[in-house]
Amino acid sequence: MASRIKNQIIFIALVSIFLRALVPTTPVLAKESENNVIPSMASFIESLKNGDASALRGIYVRGVMAYEIKQQPSGYPGYVSSEANTITQFRMANQFGNIGLLAHNYLAGADFSALNAGDIITLVYGDGHTQNFYVEEVLQYQATSPLSPYSNFIDLNTQEFLTAEGLFNKVYRGDFHVTLQTCIEKDGDL
Template identity: 45%
Template sequence: MKSIWRRTFTLLLAGLLLLALSPAPQVEAIPVTGGPVVFAEEGVESVASPLDEFALGVKDGAAGVVRGVYAPGALALRVEQQPETRPMYISAAPDTATQFRYATFTNVIGLLAHNHVSGAQFFNLNFGQEVWIVYGDGAKQGYLVANILRYQALQPASTRSQFLDLDTGEVVSSAQLYDRVYRGEHHLTFQTCIEQGGVATWGRLFVIATPLGELIPALDPGLDVLN
């Protein structure tokens, strides 16, 4: 009986000694023990997308207020709001569009720009182009360009001009054109002038984009990204 216990004790002691002499596993990662975080895969650097970088540059905390518009490879503009008493105001600042206040009354986002400044970039937009509206709190809404309309203004300097559709030849009033581009289901409309023959206001370009999915809320400020 004593020999059995002696043998058992000897085996147990040998096992403990072997375990003590075995090399410890290589562990270099330190567990994250804080709150919820977003982090990159080990060995892969975390890099913000161009859209996210743009959103960080224009956000100012104003929820529900359009502060920027971004279209990959086409444009990246800050958005300025019209003064309440100046519905025809359009900013002349570079890389800036102006939100058309009247269009908000019909749940449409209208973005205006002079063709000699940021409006020139509206011509970069094509059918199927992805466009993103960025709000002041960092929330984002995607759109897809669905229609591009070009008109000649028969009275170029007048806001009440009649307009000739350059694709169909149809002549419409300013009220009819307004209904086409600034009424209906929620959408996004870009507007700038078309220059021709030395006349800067010869025509009008409208690029219409329809919603692409739901609004993407701003990132929870409690989350962080580990670079």
Template identity: 45%
Template structure:
């Protein structure tokens, strides 16, 4: 495919990311607090969500933080994010790049993304019971200069670096296989003020962990 076509596709995809960000804005629906219920262990959770479909992602697990079923977006609706309070939605555009994008409203399951930390272990559970292991390796927070614009530049809140729409999409959804958790950041009364992205990479790709994995 020609480079110009790729560039146009990235801008379109980033526009959808920012459209997704708008759909992630909080609405008056209360989320289940983490301490209101005990989480199942990983094996119990895996048994509960599997459905026999080997290629379908069915759940995501982080010990003591969340155990959430994964829902799929309807065909041709990459901006859809479920309002189910105890689930995340798989971002279909990320799958086109071989990666896993997980979306949630920040007043629902997205609130748990803020509890993830560097080195946290993440497990993906597939329909046949297979489990894939990841570790959180990057947490990125951005302010959107124009929160409702699909072409807004974004400011990295840690480094103050400016990123274009193209740069952001490439950073969080391209590259070697990884998970990207995405939700909105509310600030100063503006519920669409910023974006949170948490990146987790496969354990086997991390040199410091590879020798520990059998």
């Protein structure tokens, strides 16, 4: 049971303001990747090695994604990398003993929607060791007041009502897990 808990993942895609409250919304154009081919896991791991066993360096999902992970700058909880093929590690999740990974939905976050329950996500560390997680659920929320940073949310699958704090606690606290977070495009709004 403990290994199952250690190998779980919650994927969350937020509509509208919850992520915007944490992330600057200045539009950035994505550069077209020169090589859209996903490398083998072995070559991906080799490309990320820097010798630091504690540094989270990459995320790999066979046939879906292979992205470098960059650390969020200290003191900037709303920072999300605007580089193509890059995911940002969310520092606040670390404070609760979990891993949070953020990406814009028009960049690397676009691939989050390709994840399905049962998929294996492999995190790669600087010394080359890996840690596997299984996708257990995909969550989608809509802000009730899209222009408010304190908006409440509605679970699009269950219609459950959550406060911003309640949603944060649901996806970033609890037993050890990984949360991938991006926005969902709606009516042309990224």
